[in-house]
Amino acid sequence: PVLRVAIMGLGGYGNRVAEAMRDCVKAKLVGVISGTPSKIKDWQSRFSIPEKNCYNYENFDRIKDNKDIDVVYITTPNGLHHDQVIRVAAAGKHVICEKPMAINAKEGQEMIDACKKANVQLLVGYRMHFEPKTLEIIRMRNSGEFGKIMFFQGQCGFKIGDPTQWRLNKQLAGGGAMMDIGIYAINGARYMVGEEPIWVTAQETKTDPVKFKEGVDETIQFQFGFPGGAVASCLSTYNMNNLDRFFLDGEKGFAELQPSTGYGPIKGRTNKGELTHPHVTHQTVQMEEMAGILLEGKQPSIPVNGEEALKDLKLIDAIYKAVKTGQKVDLKG
Numbered sequence: 001p002v003l004r005v006a007i008m009g010l011g012g013y014g015n016r017v018a019e020a021m022r023d024c025v026k027a028k029l030v031g032v033i034s035g036t037p038s039k040i041k042d043w044q045s046r047f048s049i050p051e052k053n054c055y056n057y058e059n060f061d062r063i064k065d066n067k068d069i070d071v072v073y074i075t076t077p078n079g080l081h082h083d084q085v086i087r088v089a090a091a092g093k094h095v096i097c098e099k100p101m102a103i104n105a106k107e108g109q110e111m112i113d114a115c116k117k118a119n120v121q122l123l124v125g126y127r128m129h130f131e132p133k134t135l136e137i138i139r140m141r142n143s144g145e146f147g148k149i150m151f152f153q154g155q156c157g158f159k160i161g162d163p164t165q166w167r168l169n170k171q172l173a174g175g176g177a178m179m180d181i182g183i184y185a186i187n188g189a190r191y192m193v194g195e196e197p198i199w200v201t202a203q204e205t206k207t208d209p210v211k212f213k214e215g216v217d218e219t220i221q222f223q224f225g226f227p228g229g230a231v232a233s234c235l236s237t238y239n240m241n242n243l244d245r246f247f248l249d250g251e252k253g254f255a256e257l258q259p260s261t262g263y264g265p266i267k268g269r270t271n272k273g274e275l276t277h278p279h280v281t282h283q284t285v286q287m288e289e290m291a292g293i294l295l296e297g298k299q300p301s302i303p304v305n306g307e308e309a310l311k312d313l314k315l316i317d318a319i320y321k322a323v324k325t326g327q328k329v330d331l332k333g
């Protein structure tokens with residue numbers, strides 16, 4: 001069987017996912033949800049989408065009666081994910097939601113609960129969880145090739161343009177760089193170290209309070225401590241370029257990814273040499289694998305479900321709390 005996907009939010013990333021799905025064997029774009037009739041027309045002709053699989057934000061609850069759609073992939077601004085996921089779940093469809101799944105852990109938990117109640121699956125667009133060089137480093141770490149893990153460094157950022165975009169609007173974005181690119185360092189720290197942080201410290205710097213308004217973070221540096229003794233030092237920013245780098249250090253070896261989370265090609269090396277796995281389009285592999293998860297009950301090696309996303313949201317909450325209070329936030333309890 002083929003996973004029949006409808007995309008909600010026909011913007012930049014929705015378009016990227018749709019194009020990547022052309023190369024999928026197990027997943028196919030069959031429907032759209034959009035508030036813009038002209039975009040629906042354009043997507044219908046580009047992807048041969050029948051009229052009966054086209055919805056807008058008012059009527060998409062009716063997807064409940066559509067037997068030709070299995071899952072809705074939500075690629076709208078972050079602040080809308082919570083309500084949209086809950087509506088899709090209530091319509092009895094599986095959901096794939098873009099990262100960040102929500103703008104805080106409370107919302108995230110509500111989304112998980114709603115999907116559980118509706119007996120549908122909730123997956124989150126963590127495309128790096130299927131990236132071959134990333135998975136090879138994790139395999140090497142698990143087999144002990146780096147020895148005891150001591151340190152992770154994650155640097156994620158870019159200089160953001162247009163000050164009027166939703167990414168700089170607290171309501172729609174939920175925050176600033178942390179909600180967009182910083183989450184890669186959080187998620188990366190967890191999958192590269194292979195443990196869950198037990199404490200967080202964080203410091204914010206803002207050079208442009210006009211562009212980055214109250215509640216929209218420009219630059220945050222944060223640190224994690226892990227139960228095995230490893231520490232992480234990370235940077236999230238909307239005001240510096242060329243920051244896309246992970247470094248993992250163990251007592252017997254190291255791994256470096258640079259670029260580490262861009263659309264690719266990802267470049268990686270360890271103390272044993274260059275990683276040579278061929279580049280794959282992340283979104284194509286992600287959708288093939290997610291079809292396997294949703295249709296065949298396949299288990300990914302790094303989870304991509306709501307619970308996994310909730311762990312990142314709890315850390316984002318903790319980072320914002322640490323910034324606000326200036327205190328170390330203890331996560332053990």
Ligand code: NAD
Pocket residue numbers: 009010011012013014035074075076077078080098099100125126127166172179180
């Ligand atoms: P975008 O601005 O290009 O697209 C957003 C779409 O949502 C637009 O088509 C817009 O019309 C629509 N929309 C619906 N309701 C809206 C509203 N009330 N206000 C504003 N827009 C509204 O943004 P994008 O880059 O496609 O990002 C969408 C989501 O995808 C975000 O959650 C983002 O974090 C995520 N994303 C993930 C990746 C990844 O690599 N996994 C990459 C880019 C974006």
